[in-house]
Amino acid sequence: MIRAEGVSKIFGPQPASIMALLEQGKSKSEIQQETGHVVGVNNASFDIAPGEVFVIMGLSGSGKSTLIRCVNRIIEPTGGRILFKDPEAGELDVTTLDYEQLRMLRKQHMSMVFQHFALFPHRTVLSNATYGLEIQRRPDSERKRIGQEVLDMVGLGEWGQAYPSELSGGMQQRVGLARALATQARVLLMDEPFSALDPLIKVNMQQELKRIQQELQRTILFITHDLDEAMRIGDRIAIMEDGEIIQIGSPEEILVNPRTEYVARFVEHADPTGVITAGTIALPFTSSLVQRVGNRYGLQYFARRGYPRLRYGQDSTGRLKHVMTNERELPVQPLEQVIEARAADHLPERRDDLILTCPETTVLRQVLRGRLHSALPIVVTDRDGRIRGLVDDPELISGILEKRGHFQQDTVTTSDCAP
Amino acid sequence: MGELLEFLRALLNDPFDFVDLPARQAITDAVNWVVANFRDFFRTYVSPPVRGVMNGVHGALSAIPPGMFLLGVFALGWWAASWRVGLFSLISLGLVGFMGVWDPLIITLSLVVTAVFFCVLFGLPLGILCSRSDRFNAILRPVLDIMQTTPPFVYLVPAVMLFSIGNVPGLIATIVFAMPPMIRLTNLGIRQVQSEFIEAAVAFGSTHRQILWKIQFPLALPTIMAGLNQTIMLSLSMVVIAAIIGAGGLGLEVYAGLERLNIGQAFVGGIGIVLLAMVLDRITQGLGEKAPGARHKSE
Ligand SMILES: Nc1ncnc2c1ncn2[C@@H]1O[C@H](COP(=O)(O)OP(=O)(O)OP(=O)(O)O)[C@@H](O)[C@H]1O
Ligand SMILES: [Mg+2]
Numbered sequence: 001m002i003r004a005e006g007v008s009k010i011f012g013p014q015p016a017s018i019m020a021l022l023e024q025g026k027s028k029s030e031i032q033q034e035t036g037h038v039v040g041v042n043n044a045s046f047d048i049a050p051g052e053v054f055v056i057m058g059l060s061g062s063g064k065s066t067l068i069r070c071v072n073r074i075i076e077p078t079g080g081r082i083l084f085k086d087p088e089a090g091e092l093d094v095t096t097l098d099y100e101q102l103r104m105l106r107k108q109h110m111s112m113v114f115q116h117f118a119l120f121p122h123r124t125v126l127s128n129a130t131y132g133l134e135i136q137r138r139p140d141s142e143r144k145r146i147g148q149e150v151l152d153m154v155g156l157g158e159w160g161q162a163y164p165s166e167l168s169g170g171m172q173q174r175v176g177l178a179r180a181l182a183t184q185a186r187v188l189l190m191d192e193p194f195s196a197l198d199p200l201i202k203v204n205m206q207q208e209l210k211r212i213q214q215e216l217q218r219t220i221l222f223i224t225h226d227l228d229e230a231m232r233i234g235d236r237i238a239i240m241e242d243g244e245i246i247q248i249g250s251p252e253e254i255l256v257n258p259r260t261e262y263v264a265r266f267v268e269h270a271d272p273t274g275v276i277t278a279g280t281i282a283l284p285f286t287s288s289l290v291q292r293v294g295n296r297y298g299l300q301y302f303a304r305r306g307y308p309r310l311r312y313g314q315d316s317t318g319r320l321k322h323v324m325t326n327e328r329e330l331p332v333q334p335l336e337q338v339i340e341a342r343a344a345d346h347l348p349e350r351r352d353d354l355i356l357t358c359p360e361t362t363v364l365r366q367v368l369r370g371r372l373h374s375a376l377p378i379v380v381t382d383r384d385g386r387i388r389g390l391v392d393d394p395e396l397i398s399g400i401l402e403k404r405g406h407f408q409q410d411t412v413t414t415s416d417c418a419p
Numbered sequence: 420m421g422e423l424l425e426f427l428r429a430l431l432n433d434p435f436d437f438v439d440l441p442a443r444q445a446i447t448d449a450v451n452w453v454v455a456n457f458r459d460f461f462r463t464y465v466s467p468p469v470r471g472v473m474n475g476v477h478g479a480l481s482a483i484p485p486g487m488f489l490l491g492v493f494a495l496g497w498w499a500a501s502w503r504v505g506l507f508s509l510i511s512l513g514l515v516g517f518m519g520v521w522d523p524l525i526i527t528l529s530l531v532v533t534a535v536f537f538c539v540l541f542g543l544p545l546g547i548l549c550s551r552s553d554r555f556n557a558i559l560r561p562v563l564d565i566m567q568t569t570p571p572f573v574y575l576v577p578a579v580m581l582f583s584i585g586n587v588p589g590l591i592a593t594i595v596f597a598m599p600p601m602i603r604l605t606n607l608g609i610r611q612v613q614s615e616f617i618e619a620a621v622a623f624g625s626t627h628r629q630i631l632w633k634i635q636f637p638l639a640l641p642t643i644m645a646g647l648n649q650t651i652m653l654s655l656s657m658v659v660i661a662a663i664i665g666a667g668g669l670g671l672e673v674y675a676g677l678e679r680l681n682i683g684q685a686f687v688g689g690i691g692i693v694l695l696a697m698v699l700d701r702i703t704q705g706l707g708e709k710a711p712g713a714r715h716k717s718e
Contacts, residue, residue: 074618099448103624104624106621112622114619118615120616120619120620120638121638131620131623131633134621134633136624204480
């Protein structure tokens with residue numbers, strides 16, 4: 001939907017001459033000291049799919065706002081291309097559009113939420129929210145209706161006639177959000193839209209945004225400082241440092257596999273239980289901890305660690321057929337069912353004769369809940385129901401504490417849990 | 420060597436002896452040339468609209484019975500600022516009437532309204548143009564400096580030569596003298612609008628014109644109103660001076676009083692001018708604070 005190809009922005013009197021220095025590999029601070037130019041964005045590339053929430057994170061001054069402004073050319077990029085593809089608008093090279101085409105793009109297809117709100121002080125909340133519709137020349141009644149709708153959506157339905165200066169920072173931010181939502185643009189550019197909100201409203205707004213995005217198929221470019229927010233709403237996250245994008249990946253990839261020390265420090269304090277999935281930490285059946293024996297019913301596995309008596313039987317497609325211990329078959333239940341059936345007010349009985357299964361996309365938080373019900377390793381299956389591996393306490397603990405998957409660290413679990 | 424020293428000494432003692440700039444003659448010639456060539460143009464194309472507006476305004480204002488007029492002023496003051504300002508205006512103008520110079524007051528007010536009308540008519544677009552083009556601004560700025568700093572009396576002579584005597588040359592001189600603040604403050608007000616608001620408007624696909632009328636102009640309105648206030652005050656002061664070349668009103672009272680050494684008449688005219696100035700000032704200030712763009716400034 002939106003693709004950035006090598007976008008750069010240099011602030012200063014002679015930006016073009018600095019591009020060559022960047023290509024020679026000079027750093028942002030060197031260029032600043034030697035020439036007085038500021039490198040806002042350096043060679044940033046990404047590709048946002050339709051309906052995706054793409055999050056940009058980075059420290060203050062890393063160029064997030066500059067980059068998002070390059071996307072709708074409120075800031076003219078010094079180099080690179082921005083491509084926009086949409087079933088309605090076709091494929092456009094945003095960087096070569098003329099004034100009128102660019103205006104149409106902004107009017108119809110992209111709207112923006114500003115970090116510092118940028119509400120018009122001389123307009124009421126309602127007429128701020130409907131500004132985009134006014135520019136689209138929608139009739140008065142329609143403007144009023146949509147304006148009221150979006151204000152209700154952000155919880156400010158009663159405030160339409162107030163002026164921005166009468167609102168708190170968080171409320172102003174929500175007016176900015178309403179203004180962007182009202183135009184029904186397919187692409188939303190959001191520069192720290194929730195930063196001034198208190199935690200409760202913030203979570204509400206995040207959920208609301210997710211809902212809007214899924215229901216109305218909006219594509220969202222979202223900037224935030226808040227790692228947990230990024231993990232919660234982002235389909236993919238780009239981490240920026242000194243104007244460069246240094247890693248793009250799903251929240252889990254970034255958490256489990258930070259590319260640089262900087263990224264690692266960035267994600268250090270993230271809560272992994274909502275991000276890392278069972279598939280990532282599962283002990284694969286190919287591991288040395290699992291013994292594999294062929295027989296005529298399919299493959300059989302013996303998990304050696306701690307449970308020498310468990311024997312996992314698979315059918316010919318790789319699905320779990322049964323789990324046996326001492327020739328007794330153990331009951332198997334999906335983890336989700338067990339959790340749902342749980343009475344809320346007391347701890348469940350933890351059984352040591354129940355096998356739980358969960359899909360590989362289950363997040364650790366859910367797996368941990370399942371762990372309350374069964375002390376035995378949880379069987380992780382892939383999309384087609386085939387066994388991917390097992391999750392036991394060592395996998396969970398190292399997943400949470402070290403944000404690591406089994407594929408990276410076999411040795412830790414081995415030494416911890418040698419029989 | 421000796422000759423050179425002698426020359427230098429003479430140069431230091433009286434450098435003006437060496438060069439004689441025929442400035443007076445040049446300006447006289449220039450004005451004469453303009454008068455000779457453009458007098459008819461000015462009299463056929465410039466005088467009638469100015470006179471027409473003046474007559475219209477004066478006709479309308481003098482048709483209102485004074486009592487109604489005072490009530491109207493009270494209401495206007497209340498609406499624009501507060502009931503205090505309304506009451507103040509009522510009492511001030513009432514006082515002028517009781518001193519027996521109501522008719523001159525109405526004439527002066529008509530002159531001011533007419534001059535301000537033309538100042539806004541030309542000043543506002545020029546100010547907007549200045550705010551959009553740095554080059555135009557650079558060209559116009561010295562012109563405005565000249566218009567504003569030239570002593571008002573100096574305008575009177577060419578005005579008389581082009582338009583003869585009466586209200587019209589007085590008005591022309593007033594318009595030229597009072598327009599600069601309108602242009603300047605319109606320009607300033609628009610340029611002062613914070614770029615974040617412009618950016619937001621641009622991000623939603625506004626045209627230049629929409630940005631001007633929906634964002635820049637309303638936000639600049641308090642500053643523009645300050646310019647209007649200054650223009651009104653300058654007009655009033657100039658309209659009084661213009662009595663010398665035959666403009667009527669309170670200025671004429673002062674001028675005639677001085678000529679006849681009738682101190683009382685001169686002072687009554689003067690007091691009328693001061694009171695009118697205060698009323699106009701309070702009301703336009705109130706209007707400026709009422710402008711929607713003034714909202715964020717009150718924070
Ligand atoms: N108009 C400008 N002129 C000069 N330098 C600028 C301008 N705008 C931004 N910069 C510089 O570009 C760099 C990136 O700024 P940007 O505002 O994009 O950072 P950011 O990541 O959005 O920071 P924050 O999280 O604080 O909002 C900074 O070093 C800043 O000083
Ligand atoms: Mg920013």
